Amino acid sequence: MLGLMDEMKERGVSPNVDTYNIVLNSVCEGERTEEAATLLDEMLQRGITPNIYSFKLLIKTFCRTGEFRPAQEVFEIAVSICGHKEVLYKLMFNELLAGGEILEAKQLFEAALDRCFDLNGFHYKDLIDRLCVDENLESANDILNKMMQRGYRFDPALFMPMIDYLGKRGNKHEVNELTERMLAMGSDTEMENKFHRDDKLFNGNQYKDDGSDWRTILHRDDGSAIAMKTLKRVQKGWGHGNLSYYQARKNDFLDDWDASI
Template sequence: MALFIACGESSSPVHIQILRFLYQTFDSIKLNVARIFSNSRTCSDDDNLPCTLNDIMSYVGDQCRSKTRHWFSNKDSDNEGNPQAVFNALDLILKENLDRLKTMRDTGPVRCTLETDYRRHVAVIRDLCLGGKIGTALWLRRKMIQKGTVPDVLTHNYLVNELCKIGDLEKADHVIREMSEMRPSPNCATYNAFITGYCRVNELDKALHLFSTMANNGIRPNRVTHNILVHALCKKGLLGDAVKFLGEVLADDDGKATSDVITSTILMDSYFKNGDKFQALALWNDMFQKNIQTDIVAYNVLINGFCLNGDISSAFAYFCQMLKRGFLPDVITYNTLLNCLCKQGKLDEASHFYGVLSKTGVAPDQISYKTIIQGLCIHGDIVKAREFLLSMLEKSVVPEPHIWNVIIDGYGRCGDLSNAFSIRDLMLSFGVSSNVFTFNALILAETRGASCNLGHIHLALQLYDEMLRRGITPDIITYTELIKGHCARGNMKEAEEVFAKIQTLGLAIDHIPFRILKKRYRRMKESDKARDIHQKWLLRNK
């Protein structure tokens, strides 16, 4: 009955009889179709069962005709006059519905497959962009377009953002132009990514021009757009232009828009870097008056600003204020204050503050260790610096090469060859490779150690040869220390050869090698050679 309703038929008595006939026929069809697809039988000539869709339809038609003839043979003579008309109607109904079922079977899964393929492809494009494989992502986008499906605007923004990140702004521009031509149209996020790309490569004029075209394209810039440009202007040292730009933006918006915490933080950081802490504090107070919610980043900028200006007392005062207002300091907060204490030579306070850091649940990072170790080495407390190094290793934190080199250099400056090489061996045992700075520190230890004072430089030369074997290119510091070592021994011929090698390699040379050679020649009372070295220095400046 549902079949007739679907076909638009009325429910007359004759139709009801026909429906009953159809139910009987469908029952017969179901039984035969079950036999057709039964796993216990195979199709053969003796079975006389259909094996294809056309055969099934033909078979169903035969069954309908047989049933119809039997049904009409028991009816009144009025109906016997035109049984073929009813039979043809039934045959047509069955065929149309079977065709509809076939179409649904063929097209339904196709639509589902296309939708699944689309979602999968755009997901792959986004993952490729995040993985830095922009070439493959663009290839997949092109293949999708060739097959008639275009990725959505979010997927295009992934592509534009990655292209701008790697500096391929020409290709990013090409993608955006294609978006404008064939859809989806670029949105504000698209332009923000493109503007960021120009700012990253210091093309601020193009970024500002792109900003000016957004309104013409029906796209309204948002706070992110403004903050990108304000940050770019401040980074370039154009603080006045940044303030003017922000003022124009707020004026164009009829006062509806206000600067947020990000904008204020950017400007405050720039004021501090320009040495204008009073203007920075005025901006900070203005944030509170306008009820702009501050955050940990704003406090970090404020504390760092005072540290840059050497005002450690104010930095700690706002650190305490941050704690009172419920903001928990992060590792950046601690590193900023730790660095300021070390620069001011307050090593005891720095060590105590490091202990506070460890007890607050904030784990020190490589910067924390580097700051305290470097500060201790600079001020000559190499023993305590080594203790921090061993503390790192006990906590399964393997220091970066710079930290090892700082300690090796500290021992080198003290002429402590034994401990310098001991740290280098420990460094290698933890899988950290030596670099040019490591060797320079060791050569420095050799040239300042007892061996060179006694006229022995062979260990320094062995280190130089080891550098070359390891494929490490010596720098000007390496050659300068070798010159110093040869001069300490009095072997001026070798010192001159190293000096000539510096000039042959085209290394940028400062005054130190000239001064070492000139000073040694004067001690040897060879004023002509000392004058010759001085002349080379004068000619070098020309």
């Protein structure tokens, strides 16, 4: 393929972005990151504008090979060319999170919140879980607070990892406070219109049929002592809200990685 590209240039045939994407796809499948970076540089030098598909290939390949700094540099180039596209932030965030780059993922997610992006497809529940596992509860709490301040509606079950880990550390006051907030959110939800079960808050696949609404989480017996204790307190009438499951409005989002993007 590279030889054919050279021959095209020699014959005065200018490759376009689709031609480069075909070669990029092949190079990236082989995880040949140096050649992929060279192709991107060549495109820019020749005045051929990469599209979102080009950047998707590069970012995923760099992250797959553990080269997160180059991936972030590609992301910055992508933003400078394509603008602050939700699809680029979603891709970079999910790749950083999957690669264990938790703090970088957190910073990017906060930038997405500042831009009021639709959060469908952002695996932010995993971010909350990871921050709690790392005992970075302050950061997890900051994210939930920021989401509420920005007017995002989310499943109150997101409070459960924090309640669980705080309970294991014996922070009874914080557990009670967060549980009150969770119950209050559930109570406020009952004042809203009911949404259909198939309207999902989280990304279309990860939470589709996993019983992730917070009422189910509270009732499941998976060894989470804090969840069960919370449930018992709720059953005894503690708190000010009733348990009710909540799903946000269905929003369309860009999820087509076709080369024509």
